[in-house]
Amino acid sequence: MTHSSFHSLIIGAGAAGMMAAARIGQRGFSVALIDHASKIGEKIRISGGGRCNFTNLNLNGNDGSSYYVSQQPRFVRHALSRFCAHDFVRMVEAHGIAYHEKHKGQLFCNGSAQEIISMLQRECDQGSVSWHTGCTVQAVTALCTPPEHNAERFEIRTTQGTFRCRHLIVATGGLAVPAIGATAFGYETAKQFGHSIVPPEAALVPxxxxxxxxxxxxxxxxxxxxxxxxxxxxxxxxxxxxxxxxxxxxxxxxxxxxxxxxxxxxxxxxxxxxxxxxxxxxxxxxxxxxxxxxxxxxxxxxxxxxxxxxxxxxxxxxxxxxxxxxxxxxxxxxxxxxxxxxxxxxxxxxxxDGHKKAEATRGGVNVKEINPKTMESRLQNGLYFIGEVMDITGWLGGYNFQWAWASAVCAAEAVASDGAA
Ligand SMILES: Cc1cc2nc3c(=O)[nH]c(=O)nc-3n(C[C@H](O)[C@H](O)[C@H](O)COP(=O)(O)OP(=O)(O)OC[C@H]3O[C@@H](n4cnc5c(N)ncnc54)[C@H](O)[C@@H]3O)c2cc1C
CATH class of the missing domain: 2.40.30.10 (Translation factors)
Known part of the structure; x- marks a missing residue:
């Protein structure tokens, strides 16, 4: 059977998925980004009342864990110090996006959240990311390959053909607002590889x-x-x-x-x-x-x-x-x-009001089974989880996006340190 091969494949073209794809691609690795939705970054578009509260300055200079709900809040510390709010602000400024601090350290776009989506798309284009939107994943299989350098480890069967990759990154987010594409895919995939799930519940909800x-x-x-x-x-x-x-x-x-x-x-x-x-x-x-x-x-x-x-x-x-x-x-x-x-x-x-009206999901893939420095599964080599799919839920105020950016950067650096492009 024919298939397309990539060094890394990311499922979920939301905040974390796009950030990771851009970073991996810009390091010279082949990377594909798959999303079942035809419009990408929908949660970014509706975030912050349409202005995207993209980070919080309170996350500079401290360990950040007090702003997160999780069975293991300290899990966030490495990622948030590796890629802090200032790092994302520098990226926003480099793209000429005007922003302001509303209150309590919350940074919003002056214009619209679309500017953040466009910025991430441009970053992905700079990394020659291969986009596959409107693409439904039908099966994920671990390949029985010897652990030699560069061997493909996963096969992903989709409505747009079969892909193989060495690194598979799950970035499908939580369950909030199913109307714009949220699914339990990430939890199901995690369970398939033996992960435990902290029961997901609506958070940041009336x-x-x-x-x-x-x-x-x-x-x-x-x-x-x-x-x-x-x-x-x-x-x-x-x-x-x-x-x-x-x-x-x-x-x-x-x-x-x-x-x-x-x-x-x-x-x-x-x-x-x-x-x-x-x-x-x-x-x-x-x-x-x-x-x-x-x-x-x-x-x-x-x-x-x-x-x-x-x-x-x-x-x-x-x-x-x-x-x-x-x-x-x-x-x-x-x-x-x-x-x-x-x-x-x-x-x-x-x-x-439930997932329909929630801004986030509490619970998710148990972080005990994930390496906090790389976001790689401790149970399956080459499998990574980033963003909200994990049992990490930020406070209101830009903390969830900063988690998406920071966890994506850690995973991207980890996969980029493995193998030739
Ligand atoms: C109304 C609202 C307002 C918000 N405002 C803010 C804010 O201002 N600041 C803040 O920090 N956070 C905010 N959030 C939370 C923030 O949007 C999320 O925490 C963040 O988007 C999580 O990023 P992620 O990449 O993990 O997941 P997402 O951004 O949700 O991306 C997941 C992607 O995976 C795709 N996907 C899902 N299932 C599948 C599947 N089966 N196959 C293929 N693709 C799939 C989805 O289509 C989506 O594109 C808000 C959330 C909502 C709902």
Whole structure:
């Protein structure tokens, strides 16, 4: 049977796949990039609200592992120090792409995310990468070849013919947004070669709550405010200071997306709606001699709390009888209850919006079985995993793309150090 031969073959022409292909090709090695989608880089295109938050400056000068969710977060350290945020920024600048820092170190294109896709395509073209889009992989087989130099190790049967390669890189990403091409291919291929999979779940995703509309919360849809959100207890407690967004069907906004990556079903969330004020103490200590009504006092003490939310809160049965009462006359027990309810609003999510609306996947190929310096499988020579297909999930804010770039660079350098072009 005829087949095309390449030094390296990459399945998945997303962020990590294109980065790796460009690097391998530019080192003079023959490389093919296969994607089942006809349009490449779709996740880049829709990322960052169309402006692609392509990296985060917080990843310069530290080990970075605190920004990643994984059973082994320290796995990221080598790759992120080998190829840091500045390295990607240098590439962006070399291509004349204008960018800005939005907040918390997040870098976005001034124009559109398409500029990042075009940059990666140009980089691939410089490396004479062989593109195969709209190409479905039907089978991956390890060839029984002697371990001699340059022998092909894999055969990949596709709808566009059969390929053979010495190095096979799986860059098929996670399960988020199946509508634009996400599949479980990477996990299935990993399992085929004996890898274990940390169960994949939606991450960076809006959360839902039972009886949300019955309790009237749907009426708050559209309200956004800065909060502190937490989940877990003791050393497992994680919290974020970010914006919360009320939605028709639950909660979203950066605060909820971030915490969703840590939330475990059955666990509750605590939302501090007034994070800069100990409201219970302020309400009790400030009431003496006050003739203003409780609702006015609350507005003064919580200037960032939108009126619509505050009115909703005071309309709850436990507080409604006191809303128009003179502040000084409201019993301390009620003020404590009110303050605590806003400083520590406790909610039990019933689930999430799922992969359809997620920005990432938590879980994936278990990194215990992958070499952190090369991204090569410890179970199958010549097989590599890069990007989100692995059990590495970054925080919101450019961390996922930086992982895609950095893991791709490590794999590219590893394969380029093996054999002649
Ligand atoms: C709405 C949204 C916004 C986001 N915004 C940001 C952001 O601003 N900053 C950030 O850092 N991260 C963001 N992310 C996350 C980021 O897009 C991903 O983490 C990143 O794209 C992962 O790169 P990857 O190369 O591993 O996978 P992907 O970029 O997802 O690429 C995987 C590729 O594999 C292909 N593929 C899948 N299955 C197969 C198969 N069976 N055969 C062949 N090809 C296959 C897909 O078509 C795709 O081209 C966002 C994600 C979403 C969904």
């Amino acid at each position: 959360l839902r709550f039972a009886h949300w509309a019955d309790n009237g919360f749907d009426a708050l849809s559209g309200i956004a405010l800065p909060v502190r959100i937490s989940t877990g207890t003791g050393r497992q407690c994680v919290s974020f200071d970010e914006d919360l967004l009320f939605r028709h069907k639950g909660l979203s906004g950066p605060a909820v997306l971030q915490i969703s990556s840590y939330w475990q079903p059955g666990n509750s969330l605590t939302v501090n709606l007034v994070p800069d004020t100990d409201l219970s103490a302020a309400l009790c200590s400030g009431k003496s001699g006050q003739k203003i009504q409780l609702n006015t006092a609350l507005k003064q003490l919580c200037p960032a709390l939108p009126d619509r939310l505050l009115d909703f809160w005071l309309a709850q049965p436990e507080f409604s009888a006191h809303a128009a009462q003179k502040w000084a006359d409201v019993p301390n027990a009620l003020l404590h209850q009110l303050g605590n309810s806003l400083n520590a609003w406790t909610l039990l999510p019933s689930g999430s």
